[in-house]
Amino acid sequence: MELTLNDRKDGDWTVLEVGGEVDVYTAPKLRERLVELVGDGQYRIIVDMTKVEFLDSTGLGVLVGGLKRIRSHEGSLALVCNAERILKIFRITGLTKVFPIYDTLDEALQDAT
Amino acid sequence: MELTLNDRKDGDWTVLEVGGEVDVYTAPKLRERLVELVGDGQYRIIVDMTKVEFLDSTGLGVLVGGLKRIRSHEGSLALVCNAERILKIFRITGLTKVFPIYDTLDEALQDAT
Amino acid sequence: MSLVELHLPPDTQFVSLARLVVVTAARRSGMDEERLEDLRIAVSEATTNAILSHQRTEEAQRVVLSFGTRPTDEVFQVTIADAGPGFEPLPADDLVERDWQMEGGLGITLIRNLTDDVEFVRGEGMQVHLRFGVSLSSNGAS
């Protein structure tokens, strides 16, 4: 029920740290924040999901929406996630082929493109 | 839903350690164990409730039943409990006047009568 | 109405589920942790009584808990309804005098003391309404 969102700049990346549960009730907040960031001209975003406890298809849909929006500006959206139960739903839906997914934030930042 | 019960001798006291939730579903196990102990001739019992997470009137009823049984053998039943939320229900039902209640097991053992 | 309902078979194993569900809903309505403990016990008592009443009368129907916040008056209410014969509770003041050797009555004593308001309604079956004030300004949900 709780969703936490915190963003900060790290070099030319914007890191959006998401915590708690992302479902149909909370996902609109995540969508809004992504829209705001892109509207602000931030086209290089890392969504750090290390502290996400639950994510379902509504959350996946918001991330896909964010990716489309960013790609229309030729930007990049990368994810940080190391929880098997969450990686599993990216795999089932074929989204591991669409998002670059890193185990840690450091790896994501180092691999920056 | 889970109830754990462990007993051991300490001097001439039997210490029964209760953990988890004592409610209408689990209380019969506690009742049985008390009946067994008294049937075994253990008339000096300390019920250590330090690890009890939940106790309602069914649990209180079982303790009152144990006390009656032990008193009929001129024994003693003492309680160890320091959780305010549990002490509160002993207070409301007037049972703080009926049971000796200690903060710690050590105090209960030292005060032994 | 936006009340959630939990329908439980008359089996005592489900009393712990009732506690969990109602307390979780109340926490999200902004009830503080100390009051949640009072609610947890009151719900446990009333649900236990309803299930035991069904068992005594071999009533196979489910016991129904309905709960939620009435936004108009900042009250979290839980109604525990059973289809059994019901009972007439002793008036509140008689209970103070209880002797510890007396059997029973502990549950109703706790319910009366832990709620802000309780109403026992005997109609077709029994309905027990438990009420707790909550401050909606501290509402955790949003």
Place this chain on the structure above:
Amino acid sequence: MSLVELHLPPDTQFVSLARLVVVTAARRSGMDEERLEDLRIAVSEATTNAILSHQRTEEAQRVVLSFGTRPTDEVFQVTIADAGPGFEPLPADDLVERDWQMEGGLGITLIRNLTDDVEFVRGEGMQVHLRFGVSLSSNGAS
């Protein structure tokens, strides 16, 4: 039948309560932690769909989840029933081909892949039956 029922107003805030209640009941039926995660997501998807269907059609009735173990066949079953118009889900194999740019369909894909068996029944309203094998020998309750 000893199924528990949870009746939810068509408000998305209650999807998290549905997850909590069903997962807690399944844990007590002996389901292991990994399967509980699959159940948690499948219940979330189906409950979300049912509530959104009521919202689209301004159906004020509650969505009903009924769940429990059928002891005869070692299956934990959850049925999510709504009173909306229902839908005809795409057959399972068509879903493999989805393009990520396509909108929707992620929820049904997850449900099909995370359950041991799922049945979509369109009658008066929609009923989705999710089934998970459990080994009753490892039953946590007793």
